[in-house]
Amino acid sequence: MACASFSKLNAPWSPPIDQHSSAKRLVSSSSTRLVSVPTRAVTYLHDLSKPSSQALAYLSSYSTCKRIGIAGASYLCSPAQKRNLVGKTFCTVGVSKYGENVAEYQSHSHATEDKVGVLLLNLGGPETLHDVQPFLFNLFADPDIIRLPRLFRFLQWPLAKLISVLRAPKSKEGYASIGGGSPLRKITNEQAHALKMALEAKNLPVNVYVGMRYWYPFTEEAVQQIKRDRITRLVVLPLYPQFSISTTGSSIRVLERIFREDAYLSRMPVSIIRSWYQREGYIKSMADLIQKELEKFSNPEEVMIFFSAHGVPVSYVENAGDPYKDQMEECIYLIMQNLKDRGVGNDHTLAYQSRVGPVQWLKPYTDEVLVELGQKGVKSLLAVPVRCMTCY
Ligand SMILES: C=CC1=C(C)c2cc3[nH]c(cc4nc(cc5[nH]c(cc1n2)c(C)c5CCC(=O)O)C(CCC(=O)O)=C4C)c(C)c3C=C
Numbered sequence: 001m002a003c004a005s006f007s008k009l010n011a012p013w014s015p016p017i018d019q020h021s022s023a024k025r026l027v028s029s030s031s032t033r034l035v036s037v038p039t040r041a042v043t044y045l046h047d048l049s050k051p052s053s054q055a056l057a058y059l060s061s062y063s064t065c066k067r068i069g070i071a072g073a074s075y076l077c078s079p080a081q082k083r084n085l086v087g088k089t090f091c092t093v094g095v096s097k098y099g100e101n102v103a104e105y106q107s108h109s110h111a112t113e114d115k116v117g118v119l120l121l122n123l124g125g126p127e128t129l130h131d132v133q134p135f136l137f138n139l140f141a142d143p144d145i146i147r148l149p150r151l152f153r154f155l156q157w158p159l160a161k162l163i164s165v166l167r168a169p170k171s172k173e174g175y176a177s178i179g180g181g182s183p184l185r186k187i188t189n190e191q192a193h194a195l196k197m198a199l200e201a202k203n204l205p206v207n208v209y210v211g212m213r214y215w216y217p218f219t220e221e222a223v224q225q226i227k228r229d230r231i232t233r234l235v236v237l238p239l240y241p242q243f244s245i246s247t248t249g250s251s252i253r254v255l256e257r258i259f260r261e262d263a264y265l266s267r268m269p270v271s272i273i274r275s276w277y278q279r280e281g282y283i284k285s286m287a288d289l290i291q292k293e294l295e296k297f298s299n300p301e302e303v304m305i306f307f308s309a310h311g312v313p314v315s316y317v318e319n320a321g322d323p324y325k326d327q328m329e330e331c332i333y334l335i336m337q338n339l340k341d342r343g344v345g346n347d348h349t350l351a352y353q354s355r356v357g358p359v360q361w362l363k364p365y366t367d368e369v370l371v372e373l374g375q376k377g378v379k380s381l382l383a384v385p386v387r388c389m390t391c392y
């Protein structure tokens, strides 16, 4: 594992201009207050990387990669490394300082009282139908979501406006059918509270914050609160088990910018959990849930387990090196292995949903697979969402 400055971790797909920061200012404003607190980064790095350590150990993991990167790093490991490490976590945690000078970062060794924060990152969602179009604008204005060639970047905002207006009616229908808004904020807040309680029960008092990428509370707001609370060390946990450029990558990019531009934050030691789809606890809890639900069927062994993942455009994987598909497939494999070890040998399928626009997305598509399964005579199906921690 390495300490690294964020500025040195830019992935190949980083666009040079982050238009999103200004995009978000259209719907959110925040003021910056600078507080300077000396920190002690290196010891924290060690605490966090011991799985047996009580220091937030279950949020962290061993890393076997020599480098860390903003890209979730698992594709810095060879496939053989990956296989050998099944069941263990690898390449998921990096401790980064959001500034330029790593040497300076390590020299700040006289700490005041440490105050640890955990920042949960999520997508955010419209709370009312009125919010849907501006939420969609924020989403499509993200250059990690609509990936335009550099020459056409000036079109990002006009396109975001156009697509958000065109998409809004369909999106609104979806949100109307689930009560008129996204439950993401409420569920994420509940998870933040549960995490705080669980850590406190282990005698690890932390402040837990929620930062959303496209709606309130925005990541910028969470970071302002982190500063007001004078947090001295931060663990960043994106609530997506699998890394994608469009989710964890995008959220980390926003953090990178905020931290780089701020004197106090740029000196803060930060651990980022880039992906955790293969963590034993996660795999086991998914298998537990599936087993419990299967038992509700009259013939559990005949049920098809249907893993439903959010898709990404194929170009993310094939051209930009997004590890999302590989991580998703490995995740499903591990869950099914865990079930097999318990004697649960059901058939399973993975399909991708939520296509937007005319480009090719990861296949097979959910709607097509469902029809095929029906044609094959599959009578019972257990749908298992595997896209984000809040989607269960
Ligand atoms: C247009 C490109 C999109 C990409 C790429 C994408 C990746 C991606 N998204 C999630 C998780 C969620 N997405 C959600 C909503 C949503 N996503 C897109 C578009 C892309 N997502 C849109 C347009 C929307 C809005 C709804 C709609 O109109 O379909 C949500 C729900 C949020 C909520 O309101 O509760 C989640 C969760 C992942 C995991 C992912 C890449 C792997």
Ligand SMILES: [Fe+2]
Binding pocket: 310, 354
């Ligand atoms: Fe999405």
